[in-house]
Amino acid sequence: MSERILLSSPHMGGTEQKYIKEAFETNWIAPLGENVNKFEEAIQSFTGANAACALSSGTAGLHLALDLLGIKAGDIVFCSSLTFIATANPILYLGAIPVFIDSEPDSWNMSPQALKEAFDAYDKKGQLPKAVMIVNLYGQSAKMDELMEICNSYNVPVVEDAAESLGSRYHGKMSGTFGKFGIFSFNGNKIITTSGGGMIISEDEVAIEQALKKATQARENVLHYEHKEIGYNYRLSNISAGIGRGQMEVLEERINQKRKIFDRYVEGLSSIEGINFMKELDNSLHNRWLSTITADAEQLKISARNIIDRLADYNIEARPVWKPMHLQPLFADADYFKHEQDVSKELYETGICLPSDTKMTEEQQQYVIQKIKLIVNH
Numbered sequence: 001m002s003e004r005i006l007l008s009s010p011h012m013g014g015t016e017q018k019y020i021k022e023a024f025e026t027n028w029i030a031p032l033g034e035n036v037n038k039f040e041e042a043i044q045s046f047t048g049a050n051a052a053c054a055l056s057s058g059t060a061g062l063h064l065a066l067d068l069l070g071i072k073a074g075d076i077v078f079c080s081s082l083t084f085i086a087t088a089n090p091i092l093y094l095g096a097i098p099v100f101i102d103s104e105p106d107s108w109n110m111s112p113q114a115l116k117e118a119f120d121a122y123d124k125k126g127q128l129p130k131a132v133m134i135v136n137l138y139g140q141s142a143k144m145d146e147l148m149e150i151c152n153s154y155n156v157p158v159v160e161d162a163a164e165s166l167g168s169r170y171h172g173k174m175s176g177t178f179g180k181f182g183i184f185s186f187n188g189n190k191i192i193t194t195s196g197g198g199m200i201i202s203e204d205e206v207a208i209e210q211a212l213k214k215a216t217q218a219r220e221n222v223l224h225y226e227h228k229e230i231g232y233n234y235r236l237s238n239i240s241a242g243i244g245r246g247q248m249e250v251l252e253e254r255i256n257q258k259r260k261i262f263d264r265y266v267e268g269l270s271s272i273e274g275i276n277f278m279k280e281l282d283n284s285l286h287n288r289w290l291s292t293i294t295a296d297a298e299q300l301k302i303s304a305r306n307i308i309d310r311l312a313d314y315n316i317e318a319r320p321v322w323k324p325m326h327l328q329p330l331f332a333d334a335d336y337f338k339h340e341q342d343v344s345k346e347l348y349e350t351g352i353c354l355p356s357d358t359k360m361t362e363e364q365q366q367y368v369i370q371k372i373k374l375i376v377n378h
């Protein structure tokens, strides 16, 4: 096997170029056009959200969500610690102060117990957060019913980072539709891609109209260029949206493929003591964007990091689980609330994201499984 086996790469469905061609033929290259509207409609009808606004990235969506919630310099924002930096950076863009919340072991996502402790502590100080950012990691929804109950009891809005969990369901409801705002990413490695892009959704149509305004430089509705508030240049292009339209047609197929990839890993590796798989919560659907495991170094006699390095020797791309925000030098001063033991730190130290590319052949995946067995001496 000489070809590199990838973690997750763009996988076109076939109709993307048709929509791009239409954009060229009508000269709707930029800024807007039918593809943008149709892509938004597709996300709306797929998720059941009332309104959606297509953006240049998921990060832009997170930034807009916090801005629309009125987050200002000095405000407190609670945020999942175990995530990609893109979740937390927008807190800093606005000069706000992040407080990080640990994961719990079932979902790898925000611990309701740690969140409750953080609320108690900040309530006592008279410094309740202005928002809570909850991440749905690798496609698994967080325990949204418990988390929403806590946030609602303090009347604090939730921003749901569903960048990795498009198409996942929790208690019958689509991931991304639980908070005041939900955000998706269409970056190149996500379950579907527009080469780069994002979407913000909400039940609140007026809020999404405001998002659209802010994403287009917050121009007032008059002929001359009039501005009353801060704006950004965050809109998705009509060309990129054309890719998104095509990708929406194969989203369910991609989810099924991702889930099948996960099942094959379970079949091939679950007999190995010391390897454990990320769970799927009851009454939920995990899109299995990335197949993730933990590797117990004592039982396996080799660390997760060494397994990843050894796989690289075979031209197989595996990655550690995200390094938690509370361990990042950028956030050295930030406050942090642990679950009991430090779950996100443990997941970082033992976690491995395995190749989950939907273009990977079954034969290639068997090769990955065989090499893992060889590396852990099984």
Ligand SMILES: *Cc1c(COP(=O)(O)O)cnc(C)c1O
Pocket: 056, 057, 058, 059, 060, 083, 084, 086, 087, 135, 161, 163, 164, 184, 185, 186, 187, 197, 198
């Ligand atoms: C990819 C990702 C983002 C950011 O999305 P971009 O479109 O790359 O800006 C945010 N949060 C999480 C958890 C992600 O995985």
